[in-house]
Amino acid sequence: MAVALSxxxxxxxxxxxxxxxxxxxxxxSIRLLEMGLTPGVAVRVVGRAPFGDPLELEVRGYRLSxxxxxxxxxxxxxx
Amino acid sequence: xxxPSNGPRPERLTVALLGNPNTGKSTLFTALAGIPTRVGNYxxxxxxEKLGRFVCxxxxxxxxxxxxxxxxxxxxxxEQVAVDVLEGRQEGVPRPDVxxxxxxxxxxxxxxxxxxxxxxxxxxxxxxLTLWDVGRRQGRSIDVPELARRLGCPVIPVATPRGEGxxxxxxxxxxxxVAGPTPAIPLRPLPDEAxxxxxxxxxxxxxxxxxxxxxxxxxxxSAAPRLPEDRIDRLLTHRFWGTLFFAAVMLALFSSIFxxxxxxxxxxxxxxxxxxxxxxxxxPPGPLRELVVDGLLAGVGGVVVFVxxxxxxxxxxxxxxxxxYLARAAYLMDRLLVGVGLSGKSFIPLLxxxxxxxxxxxxxxxxxxxxxxxxxxxxxxxxxxxARLPVYLLLCRAFVPDVAVGLPLLRLPAVVxxxxxxxxxxxxxxxxxxxxxxxxxxxxxxxxxxxxxxxxPQPATVLERARxxxxxxxxxxxxxxxxxxxxxxxxxxxxxIEPRIAADVAARRQALAARxxxxxxxxxxxxxxxAELAALDTPAxxxxxxxxxxxxxxxxxxxxxxxxxxxxxxxxxWKIGCxxxxxxxxxxxVVGTLSVLYDLPPNDAEGTALERRLxxxxxxxxxxxxxxxxxxxxxxxxxxxxxxxxxxLVVIGRETGAWVWPVVTFSYMTALAxxxxxxxxxxxxxxxx
Numbered sequence: 001m002a003v004a005l006s007x008x009x010x011x012x013x014x015x016x017x018x019x020x021x022x023x024x025x026x027x028x029s030i031r032l033l034e035m036g037l038t039p040g041v042a043v044r045v046v047g048r049a050p051f052g053d054p055l056e057l058e059v060r061g062y063r064l065s066x067x068x069x070x071x072x073x074x075x076x077x078x079x
Numbered sequence: 080x081x082x083p084s085n086g087p088r089p090e091r092l093t094v095a096l097l098g099n100p101n102t103g104k105s106t107l108f109t110a111l112a113g114i115p116t117r118v119g120n121y122x123x124x125x126x127x128e129k130l131g132r133f134v135c136x137x138x139x140x141x142x143x144x145x146x147x148x149x150x151x152x153x154x155x156x157x158e159q160v161a162v163d164v165l166e167g168r169q170e171g172v173p174r175p176d177v178x179x180x181x182x183x184x185x186x187x188x189x190x191x192x193x194x195x196x197x198x199x200x201x202x203x204x205x206x207x208l209t210l211w212d213v214g215r216r217q218g219r220s221i222d223v224p225e226l227a228r229r230l231g232c233p234v235i236p237v238a239t240p241r242g243e244g245x246x247x248x249x250x251x252x253x254x255x256x257v258a259g260p261t262p263a264i265p266l267r268p269l270p271d272e273a274x275x276x277x278x279x280x281x282x283x284x285x286x287x288x289x290x291x292x293x294x295x296x297x298x299x300x301s302a303a304p305r306l307p308e309d310r311i312d313r314l315l316t317h318r319f320w321g322t323l324f325f326a327a328v329m330l331a332l333f334s335s336i337f338x339x340x341x342x343x344x345x346x347x348x349x350x351x352x353x354x355x356x357x358x359x360x361x362x363p364p365g366p367l368r369e370l371v372v373d374g375l376l377a378g379v380g381g382v383v384v385f386v387x388x389x390x391x392x393x394x395x396x397x398x399x400x401x402x403x404y405l406a407r408a409a410y411l412m413d414r415l416l417v418g419v420g421l422s423g424k425s426f427i428p429l430l431x432x433x434x435x436x437x438x439x440x441x442x443x444x445x446x447x448x449x450x451x452x453x454x455x456x457x458x459x460x461x462x463x464x465x466a467r468l469p470v471y472l473l474l475c476r477a478f479v480p481d482v483a484v485g486l487p488l489l490r491l492p493a494v495v496x497x498x499x500x501x502x503x504x505x506x507x508x509x510x511x512x513x514x515x516x517x518x519x520x521x522x523x524x525x526x527x528x529x530x531x532x533x534x535x536p537q538p539a540t541v542l543e544r545a546r547x548x549x550x551x552x553x554x555x556x557x558x559x560x561x562x563x564x565x566x567x568x569x570x571x572x573x574x575x576i577e578p579r580i581a582a583d584v585a586a587r588r589q590a591l592a593a594r595x596x597x598x599x600x601x602x603x604x605x606x607x608x609x610a611e612l613a614a615l616d617t618p619a620x621x622x623x624x625x626x627x628x629x630x631x632x633x634x635x636x637x638x639x640x641x642x643x644x645x646x647x648x649x650x651x652x653w654k655i656g657c658x659x660x661x662x663x664x665x666x667x668x669v670v671g672t673l674s675v676l677y678d679l680p681p682n683d684a685e686g687t688a689l690e691r692r693l694x695x696x697x698x699x700x701x702x703x704x705x706x707x708x709x710x711x712x713x714x715x716x717x718x719x720x721x722x723x724x725x726x727x728l729v730v731i732g733r734e735t736g737a738w739v740w741p742v743v744t745f746s747y748m749t750a751l752a753x754x755x756x757x758x759x760x761x762x763x764x765x766x767x768x
Contacts, residue, residue: 025276027154028525033282034150035527036189041286050318051414054423056530060188063312063530065410067417070525 008043009055009071016044020075029073036060037074093141093173094252095164097197098181099190100147100447101403101531103209103239106540107181110239111249112142118547121169126160127444128172135249143175147447149189151196152278156449165200177255179205179248184214184221184236185532187297191289192282194230199263203255204232207248212238213534218300229292232261240537264288308533315407325411328404329430332395336388336434337465343387351380369572370565378564381665382557385437385726389552390545392431392438396445397544401536405445406528413526419508420515422448422526425455429507432462433500436727437556440734441548450519454511456735457744460727461507463500463719466666470718471496473670477690478711495712499719506720506751555733556726563725564664571635571661571672583628588615627675635661649717649753650710650760652698659717664725666718709763713756721752 011017019041022029036059037043046056046063054067098104108115112131121128129144145164146157153159160169167174180197182190194206208214208221227234233251237244266284275283315321355376362368399405405427413423424446432439439459446452463471475492482491591612595605614620630636631654639657646656654676662669674689677696696705722728728741735741 021273022279025279028527030152030276030278030282031149031154031525031527033279033286034152034192035529036192036286038283038286047313047316049316049410049414050322053414053417054410054526054528056316056410060186062186062189062532065406065526065528065530067413067526070527 006076007072008045008057008074008076009068011043011045011076013045013047016042017076017078018042020077023073023075028070032066032070032074035064036062037064043076090137091139091141092176092252092256093143094177094179095143095145095175096179096181097145097161097165097193098147099149099183099193099529101406101529102147102181102183102186102190104144104147104181105543106239106537107179107207107209107237108142108144109539109543110242110245112140114543114546115144118551121160121172126157135253138253140252141173143172148193150193150282151200152281155447157447165197165202175202177203177205177252179207179252181207181209184208184211185217185219187221188286188289188293191230191292192285195264195285195288195292198231198261201260201263203258204230204261205248205251205255206230206232206234207244208234208236209239210534211236211244212240213532220298220300222296222298225296226292229296230261231264311533312530315404316410321407321411325408328399328408329427332392332427333430333434335395336392336431336438340387340391340434344384347383347386348380351376351383370568373572374565374568375561377568378561378664381564381726382553382560385435385552386549388435389438389441390549392434392442393545393548394541396427396442397541398536400445400544401534401541403531403533406530409528410530419511420519421454421511422446422451422524424448424528425451428455429459429462432459432464435464435466436460436462436724437552437730438548440727440730441552443734448524450521450524453735453740454514454519456731456740457514457747458507458511460722460724460731460744460748461503461510461720463503464666464724466724467499467718469667469670471499471715473689474711474715477693478706478708480708495715499715502716502719502755506755510747510751551733552730556729559729559732560664560726563729567635567661567664567725570638571630571633573633575629576632579632580625580628583631584615584621584624587624587628588612591615627677630657630672630675645753648760649713649756650707650764651713652696652705654696655705655710655714659721659723662723666721666723669718669723707763708768709760712763712768713760716759717752717756719752720748720755722748 008017008019019037019039021039022032022037041059044058046058048055052068054065055071057064057066096104096108108129108131112133115129115131117128117130119128126146131142131144133140133142143164145161148158148161150158151162151165153162163169164172165175165178178197178200180194182194194204197204206227208223214221221236223234223236233255235244235248235251237248239245266281266288269284269287272280272283315324355372358371358376359368362371396405399408408427409423411423412426416422416425425443428439428442428446430439431442436459439462440456443452443455443459446455475496479492479495483489484491484494591608595608595612615624636657638660639653642656642660643653646653646659651659654673658669658672658676661672670689673693677689677692693706694704697703698705722745728745731744732738732741
């Protein structure tokens with residue numbers, strides 16, 4: 001389906017998805033993986049800050065905030 | 080005082096506390112060791128080093144609080160220090176005998192990532208499951224014996240508010256060296272792994288291990304009452320209500336350091352004043368008394384005056400941090416600050432700087448990212464602090480005509496005053512944007528921030544944060560600020576060459592007599608001049624005149640005349656230049672210095688006499704007034720942008736751990752202030768204000 005290469009920054013608030021992969025090889029992508037955004041994990045987009053950025057996510061039972069630029073590195077699969 | 084240790088010693092143990100940020104690690108430190116025995120920086124880096132000590136069963140335990148870290152694959156100086164200490168490579172710190180790895184029981188998966196990493200250290204581990212009570216209330220249960228078996232180390236649930244689990248934790252620490260190093264939990268290759276850097280590959284493998292460890296041992300009782308956490312979170316990060324609540328919290332924070340601190344500051348100032356009065360009574364008049372009262376005690380007053388603001392701000396921040404709101408505040412404000420190269424975490428430090436840059440700069444300790452923290456420190460002094468207000472008010476009242484601008488209620492002085500605040504913000508934004516795109520450019524900085532669960536703040540931790548901030552300010556910055564005030568006092572009072580002082584007073588007498596002799600001067604002014612001349616014959620009047628003469632003839636006065644060519648383009652005479660230099664210890668001093676340099680009568684230091692005196696000031700040997708509207712605006716702009724605050728510079732040096740940063744701050748701000756003042760003066764003159 002068309003969702004195959006969608007990224008986390010395009011997910012609507014309240015939706016639950018599964019992480020496909022985290023792109024890039026720099027410190028940012030390593031930090032995202034270390035915070036638990038590993039391939040296959042379930043993520044819920046809890047909200048967006050008042051000015052549209054950053055995002056609030058629920059992953060592995062806790063709340064994580066990342067900017068949209070970082071969320072754009074995370075490809076998703078439908079939950 | 081510490082030697083590297085080789086293996087466990089019977090009577091003493093070195094124990095390191097390792098853990099993710101927001102896991103209650105500091106709370107556990109306070110619960111175990113109380114007030115730290117040493118707080119400072121690790122040599123060469125600005126990472127905080129915190130050591131404590133406690134005795135258990137006759138054995139002394141040295142506790143090292145490591146910086147909070149998410150991973151032992153170091154990505155920044157904080158994490159590097161944690162790794163270096165654990166591997167025994169940190170200079171001056173012995174390799175720990177035991178590592179207590181703190182894990183948040185309400186967030187086990189992500190916390191076990193670090194715990195499993197720590198098993199590879201080759202040291203005995205004890206895992207402390209903090210926030211056990213919170214987890215219990217949420218209806219969570221963890222099979223602790225099974226978790227300990229799977230991790231290969233003791234696991235102790237603790238609930239710090241009531242000290243639950245602390246004795247068991249102490250026992251486990253004492254027993255750990257006997258059991259020997261905890262074996263490393265191996266990572267296994269996964270099917271269809273993509274080609275990635277080792278750290279990324281290991282992170283994915285490690286979470287696979289963590290998933291296996293938690294499988295079947297964490298239970299959530301579905302019958303337990305759902306906590307209102309989600310609803311609180313949704314409300315407080317809501318586009319409208321969340322922003323409104325945020326504004327209310329920030330208003331409360333700002334008013335507490337701006338107004339609530341004022342009576343406490345007045346109280347401390349009063350104490351110093353009565354101490355000065357006592358010394359004045361005890362010591363005979365002379366240089367010693369002047370040194371003690373005007374130099375030393377005035378300097379002490381200048382140090383303690385910051386204590387209420389620092390204490391209140393840190394009480395506030397620690398409370399917000401304790402309930403989990405601090406991270407939400409950064410989350411809400413991030414977008415606004417990204418444009419200028421900062422992040423949401425800079426908001427509270429910058430807001431606090433409107434009251435005073437010193438607590439503001441100290442509050443940047445909550446910014447983990449080095450680059451963001453330094454950038455915030457560099458621009459924080461541009462926020463118009465409360466010490467600039469007296470200068471703004473004096474000059475606005477005296478020289479800005481009170482006329483309406485457009486609307487009848489919108490008066491020009493108010494517009495100029497607001498303009499000064501806006502100028503500081505605009506310049507700070509420009510400087511931050513410029514620096515982040517040039518000197519501070521680097522790889523993209525991740526804004527990956529945990530939003531911790533909502534909790535009640537722990538009073539002991541909150542108080543400890545405030546105590547620590549005040550103690551570190553007094554111990555690290557206090558003595559230097561005191562030294563600077565004494566030096567500037569000495570410069571503006573010495574050398575005292577009697578003939579020159581006498582000549583200065585005589586010249587003043589002559590000038591007054593000459594102005595009275597002008598036949599058609601205004602009657603009111605003539606009688607005022609006559610009263611002033613007569614006052615020179617009273618002891619108090621003569622003393623005041625001598626004080627002014629001493630300051631004009633002092634080294635500072637001479638420096639002022641020497642630098643006059645530098646301040647001439649700003650429309651200033653040498654006395655203004657002199658007052659600006661004398662205000663280096665603190666901006667508000669400029670008002671007092673101006674009143675002395677312009678021979679203010681001793682009985683009216685703050686009222687309208689200073690305004691009239693400044694209005695009457697003439698360029699030496701001419702009838703041209705010194706203070707015109709362009710000159711006043713030029714001084715205002717200079718004070719809005721300059722770094723005339725030794726305390727701020729000292730605190731910048733202490734907080735960054737490198738004296739190059741206060742030099743950079745002073746240089747760039749003074750250059751901008753000069754440029755701004757020059758442009759304001761030229762523009763004003765050209766527009767014919």
